[in-house]
Amino acid sequence: MARFRHTVTLAPVPRRWFESCVAALYDLADGTDVEEARLRLPDGRPLPGLVLAEGRHLRPGARYRPVNGRRGHEEPDPDQCLTVLTWDRRGETALEVATLDDAPDRxxxxxxxxxxxxxxxxxxAWLRATLRSGGGKRAKYLEGFGRLRLDLGRWWPQAAGHARRPSRAPLNGTLTHALARVTVTVVPHPAPDGGWRVTVRARVSGRSFARPLVPVATAVLGRRARRAFAEALDRAAASWNAQVPALAGTDAERWCAELTDALLSQ
Structure with missing residues (x-):
């Protein structure tokens, strides 16, 4: 088993700003309408590149597909699909995105x-991802499953130093492959300047015949792997800190308007 740990400092995201953006996104989605399978924004402008292929708009089972220009301007792409699993503003909302790469050999x-x-x-908030292959006996080595769970109710109190159990990770996830399993936990703490000191821990364990290889690889490449792990997190933190403060300084309505313009420009 290999263990990794690194701490970075991140610019904070105000909770009220985040919640106002979520509400604005719901308002935008709830305000859209469907006309002959085409989506229209609340102001009446058509949303290009996406059509309602099955079901009722924003109801469980509704399926949306992008328009595939390669197959014709009005034909939905059969290899991509967005499905509404649940849509409940007071309860749970869940969406599923499926993409098929139909390469003949794999x-x-x-x-x-x-x-x-x-x-x-x-x-x-949670995320699940599954990669499946139909490529024969060795397909399982291309497949994998990942999950990520974020306890939003715990994140902000813990990041501010107000949580009762500050060591509990509000963000955790796993990635499972035929040969390895990776477990990740993320714990925030308050930084002196008001930012977030975020500690990321990862644990890698081998599976199947790769189980005894992980200790060997750790002994040989451990220092290099830990340096690469830390450098990757440092780069991600630098990107976050370069973009998030300006974004969080934008009010939700303006942010939603900019998002709408970006969708229309596609």
Whole structure:
């Protein structure tokens, strides 16, 4: 088993700003309408590149597909699909995105599901991803499953130093492959300047015939792997700190308007 740990400092995201952006996204989605499978924004402008292929708009089972220009301007792409699993502003909202790479020798299907509990006061967010292959006996070595869970109700109190159990990780996840399993936990603490001191821990364990290889690889490449782990997190933190403060300084309505313009420009 290999263990990694690194701490970075991140610019904070105000909780009220985050919640106002979530509410604005729900307002935007709830305000859209459907006209002959085409989506229209609340102001009446058509949303290009996406059509309602099945079901009722924003109801469980509704399926949306992008328009595939390669197959014709009005034909939905059969290899990509967005499905509404649940849509409840007070309860849980969950969406599923499926993508198929139908290569003849090694077809791959990626399915990602994203969920949020309570739009008015977000309490939990989660992500699940599954990669499957139909490529024969060795397909399992291309497959994998990942999950990520964020306890939003715990994150901000813990980041401010107000949590009762500050060592408990509000963000955790796992990535499972035929040969390895990676477990990640993320714990925030307050930084002196008002930012977040975020500690990321990762644990890698081998599976199947790769189980005895992980200790050997750790002994040989451990220092280099830990340095690469720390450098990757430092780069991610630098990118976060370069973009998040300006973004968080934008009010939710303006942010939503900019998002709408970006969607229309596609």
């Amino acid at each position: 077809p791959l299907r990626l399915v990602c599901a994203l969920g949020l509990t309570s739009a008015a006061r977000p309490r939990e």
